[in-house]
Amino acid sequence: MTKNVSLPERLEATFLTSAPDLKRCPPPAGAEIAFAGRSNAGKSSVLNQLTGNRRTAKVSKTPGRTQLLNFFDVRSGGRFVDLPGYGYAKAGKEAQKTWQNSVNHYLSYRDSLSGIVLVMDIRHPNQNFDKEMLDWADASELPIHVLLNKADKLSFGAQKQALNKLEGLYQSHATVSFQTFSAAKGDGKVELIAKLLHWLAQPPQLDADNDAADQSV
Ligand SMILES: Nc1nc2c(ncn2[C@@H]2O[C@H](COP(=O)(O)OP(=O)(O)OP(=O)(O)O)[C@@H](O)[C@H]2O)c(=O)[nH]1
Ligand SMILES: [Mg+2]
Numbered sequence: 530m531t532k533n534v535s536l537p538e539r540l541e542a543t544f545l546t547s548a549p550d551l552k553r554c555p556p557p558a559g560a561e562i563a564f565a566g567r568s569n570a571g572k573s574s575v576l577n578q579l580t581g582n583r584r585t586a587k588v589s590k591t592p593g594r595t596q597l598l599n600f601f602d603v604r605s606g607g608r609f610v611d612l613p614g615y616g617y618a619k620a621g622k623e624a625q626k627t628w629q630n631s632v633n634h635y636l637s638y639r640d641s642l643s644g645i646v647l648v649m650d651i652r653h654p655n656q657n658f659d660k661e662m663l664d665w666a667d668a669s670e671l672p673i674h675v676l677l678n679k680a681d682k683l684s685f686g687a688q689k690q691a692l693n694k695l696e697g698l699y700q701s702h703a704t705v706s707f708q709t710f711s712a713a714k715g716d717g718k719v720e721l722i723a724k725l726l727h728w729l730a731q732p733p734q735l736d737a738d739n740d741a742a743d744q745s746v
Contacts, residue, residue: 536722539581541604547597550631555600557641559607560732562725565632566648567658568614571678574712575648576601576611579721586611596628598635607729608641615658636665640735644672644728646721651677651691651709655698667702674724676710680717 548554564572573586586599599611612635613628636642647662649655654677666673675695680688688709699705706724710717 536719536726537605538718538722540579540722540725541582542576542580542585542601542609543604544585545600545602545608547599549597551634551638554598554635554639557608557639557735558602559641560643560729561608561610561639561641562644562646562728563610563612563636563642564646564648565612565636565662566614567650567656570614570648570650571712572614572646572648573611575646575676575678575710575721576609578712578715578718579609579725598631603729605726605729607643607732610635641733642671643731643733644674644725646725647673647675648678648710649675650679651683651688652679654691654695663699663702663705666704670704672704672728673706674721675705675707676717676721677707678710678712680709681711681714 546555564576566572573588576586577583577588580601585601596613598613601609601611603609612632615629615632636645645662645666647659647666649659659675663673663675677688677691677695683691692707692709695707699707708717708720710721
């Protein structure tokens with residue numbers, strides 16, 4: 530029997546910079562993994578659990594806290610990007626539109642993007658934005674890993690039920706995978722780290738000319 534390869538307990542990462550839009554993103558360096566999801570689903574908390582540092586990304590009880598694209602250098606190589614949350618009603622229509630435009634641009638044109646971690650609140654999964662993101666990733670053939678976060682809020686049976694339901698709904702989506710997660714407790718971290726290390730090890734081949742063009746979108 531082969532021995533299991535041991536995984537790190539965390540993926541250390543340090544804040545690099547914030548960008549309001551694609552134009553002002555830092556030049557790509559290795560594989561980039563974006564954390565997306567509805568506002569308050571727990572994207573920043575997931576990042577902090579992953580890096581083992583509660584101060585990596587700002588967490589707030591007030592939805593809409595993350596308003597810029599926040600870049601983090603992963604120590605072992607590659608980048609994480611904490612994206613502004615979708616659907617923060619109180620932000621005002623104009624501000625919301627601006628943020629969402631920058632997220633859409635980033636997702637559509639960032640060549641170094643290797644995968645998306647889509648964070649959902651397990652109690653309210655598969656909302657409109659989530660559906661759109663899953664369909665878009667499927668059409669773009671981009672790997673997307675869904676975290677059913679805040680699993681600590683449900684019984685084990687209810688967690689399984691939510692997971693099975695989503696897996697069934699998206700059976701035909703070839704690039705999607707699902708898992709339950711708790712950013713509060715760290716449950717599911719090993720599975721997530723394995724997935725991310727796999728993505729980080731396969732940075733997309735960048736075409737220098739294309740990339741320069743993309744930065745000007
Ligand atoms: N119980 C529980 N609470 C969580 C979990 N993950 C996040 N939270 C809480 O949910 C709230 C929102 O978390 P954030 O990490 O700031 O969410 P976000 O998705 O980054 O939000 P925006 O930046 O507004 O888009 C905070 O009060 C967190 O403490 C979890 O796994 N379990
Ligand atoms: Mg956040």
